[in-house]
């Protein structure tokens with residue numbers, strides 16, 4: 071594909087874009103796909119909606135969650151701890167917090183903020199490391215644990231190595247053992263096909279995150295495009311379906327929820343506010359997203375977060391819904 075896709079990032083030059091905007095950036099495809107989705111209006115009998123969302127048996131104020139970020143405490147040389155700062159925002163907003171590859175020490179500091187947090191662990195080649203990080207998370211009050219199964223490949227045609235630690239394959243049998251080894255709900259993060267969704271279900275996962283990890287796989291399909299098929303395939307299974315990638319405002323969140331997600335994570339959409347203004351920047355950003363989501367629900371007659379309806383969505387010509 072040679073055509074250049076212009077980055078939709080509206081922020082000032084020099085800040086980190088939500089997508090690189092390159093045609094070969096799988097996340098750019100996701101942005102373009104989301105922008106092709108239009109909504110019809112259903113205002114008669116519509117009233118202000120309730121955003122309360124139950125996830126893993128706990129009630130949260132919104133279906134918009136934090137992302138599973140990592141490594142941010144290394145960004146600044148000013149001693150700031152953005153990993154904790156966005157956890158503080160999650161607590162204030164009463165939304166579910168997520169954290170990616172971090173040390174046990176950092177996970178403990180995040181948990182100490184009081185934010186209800188899911189810990190996502192890398193698919194380490196050394197499985198003992200996965201078990202021990204899961205056990206640590208369980209002891210420190212994590213709400214759920216999981217593995218980002220989409221972070222297997224490096225760009226050199228081998229399993230990736232992160233911070234000097236080798237990653238490895240995730241077999242269905244491995245997932246089954248991880249899920250069985252913890253009392254907590256177990257999440258497979260990085261599902262981009264019905265094929266993997268069914269394998270995750272069969273392995274005993276309580277939830278999946280439909281995601282390509284902001285474009286790890288070259289030319290990956292937009293995660294939101296596969297949501298309806300995954301929703302249908304997992305119907306009646308009890309497996310919760312989350313989604314992320316390019317969710318940058320409340321309208322994006324609305325579309326992903328209408329397409330079948332039970333909840334969504336904003337990703338790099340919080341990065342600039344977080345790095346510039348800390349917790350307050352994240353609280354302001356997600357508060358605005360909640361307002362935009364509420365506005366969309368009010369325009370389309372959706373009263374609560376269990377009543378999203380894909381039939382309000384229309385695709386611009388040439389795009390398909392399933």
Ligand SMILES: Cc1cc2nc3c(=O)[nH]c(=O)nc-3n(C[C@H](O)[C@H](O)[C@H](O)COP(=O)(O)O)c2cc1C
Nearest residue numbers: 138139140170171218283284314315316317337338
């Ligand atoms: C700085 C940074 C660190 C990340 N670290 C992890 C990680 O350790 N584990 C993980 O599963 N995902 C990680 N992600 C991916 C996010 O959880 C999420 O899938 C992705 O950012 C969503 O796409 P978006 O940024 O376009 O919204 C990271 C993303 C960023 C930007």
